[in-house]
Amino acid sequence: MKGRPESLGPEVEQRPVVLTIDGLTHYFESLRAVHNFSVTLKQGELVGLIGPNGAGKTTVFNLVTGVYPPTEGGIHYNGVDLVSLPSHDIIQAGIARTFQNIRLFADLTVLDNVRIACHPHAGYGLVDSILRLRKFRQKEAEMTEESLELLAIFGLEDRQADIAGSLPYGLQRRLEIARALATNPRVLLLDEPAAGMNPQEIDQLMDLIHFIRDHFNLTIFLVEHRMRLVMNVCEWITVMDFGEIIARGTPEEVRNDPKVIEAYLGRQAIR
């Protein structure tokens, strides 16, 4: 099957396809950032996307979430064509993401950060809130409860009233994932979730990623530099260099692939 390694077991291959990225190509002016990138994600998979700096990993995420339209190629989510949809429609359709550089609403409280992401499915409108109707009070309470449950999963329930920007770095990373989950996604794109974390925090993060995958029934696509995290968490991995896919396979296969070693360490390392 296109965009998947051949070595995966039949049990994995039987699952339904969730996200198909097919022949994605993107140019910034004349610079080719992504070339012919294809990946097919199946329900419940944990897939890694790795590659040296500047390989085009974040660009792939930006293309999938509609930050800019791809020059060529198709992105299909559950059969819906995502190309040319505005970002907020893609997110509302069920794809959520985090950012490489944390982009929280830094001046707002932790709780409000999560509740903002709940907004598209708030269930009440402007009139309900202006007139403070019963629907408003009910849905607002439900939304708050839902957000607090999410915060509890991420160990942030005691910090709900704190200003998001004042949290320590590791917690801000967690809050960003919580906020992404508040949009009710089916697919979660994590852009370097472990950046700036210490080894102990990375251990916690690995457990957390497994937990949210099972608890929220997610498909997770993960960009990461920390090999320990990628190798332990991902079921299979795609490796990019200079905008192209140079290898894909299980962590074991990728680790021993000469092309991957060359991309990361240079040609001499192979000898």
Add this chain to the structure above:
Amino acid sequence: MLRRLQGRNGYLLVGLVLCFVLGQVLLSTGVINNYWRGIIFWGAAITMVSLGLNLIYGFNGQFSLGQYGFYAIGAYASADVTYRWVHNDSSGLVVVIGGSVLALLLMWGVSVLLRRFYGVRTMTVFVFNVLAAVLGFGLSVSVLVPVLGPAVSTVLQALPGVVTQQVVFFLALVGGAVLAGIASFLFGIPVLELGSDYFGIATLGFTIIIKVLLDNTDTLLPFPEMKGARGMVGIPQWTTWPWVFLSFVFILWVMRNILHSSTGRAIISVREDERAAELVGIDVVSYKILAFVVGSVFAGLAGGIRAHDLAFLHPQSFNFIQSFNPLIIVVFGGLGSMTGTVFAGFLWIVLLEGVLRLYLPAGFETWRFVVYPLILLLMMLLRPEGLMGRYEVPFLRSRKPSLQQDGGTETATAQEVAG
């Protein structure tokens, strides 16, 4: 219902009624003379305009210089309605109210129609909405006025005189506000797609266009009663304390309820980080338009109040230098603080227009535009977050989100239903 009035809401209601009665008594007994009455009403109008701007700039983060344009639209539109009414002509009323209703219906139809298509270009949306508005108001002039005009006159004349006046005034205020809202919607569709700086420049252009149009209402536009650059006279002086008080509380109440809801959080998220807001599923452009339209409706309402207090409108009072006034007030009071805007708005008018004119030597007016920017400069250097920062008085604050408390209100409503 009664349970909701207990505790905080109850105190609030009592406080508001006391405030209202106190104001009415002071005005009726003449403790507050006509000069100070004018100052207070003016302060209220400016504060309402500034609250609208605070929603646009302070909470939504869109730097706008167009607020006085919408203020002018509201003022002139409502003044025209009542002016025509006292000259036994109901056409103003029919056009403003009927046309607004028709235009809104047509624009709603356009939005339903365009929702069927993906990737509709902004300019297409804009053109369709402009057509809808033009068609709506065109129909009201050509069809509604001859058909409904006499009937509206007869029905309203049949009421007792005092009631008729209040009804017409109410409709004029609503009409002015809605007209300002429609104008801001049409203007906002193409312009709010731009970044914040470009938006600021475009809104400045809007204010200038409105001022030029107002200068030529009798020549370019078919409104001889507005008398162009000579200024519109003969507007009935119908603004009374209850009207000022009610519109003021109404605006504060609407703004508070919007801001402390999911919609309000979406509006604020656009200010915090547009890209991040878009990528948690918030339709950034429509929330910019929403904040812009609501803010402009506030300005339109304030315009109606001001026009019927002053009884005289001049294009010069809506020029672009004046349009910096609400901006200064909002920055002075604190971006993103309703309390700060109210405080600064009244302080601005009461001090600069009231106290200084009375107690400082004549000729001070000339120096005002040296003093204003100096104050602003000092403010920026000493307290850039504004007088109040983001502080809110308890009435305007959101309730602490606590599950226990919410659970409590839930059971209370359940009991209320059972009882």
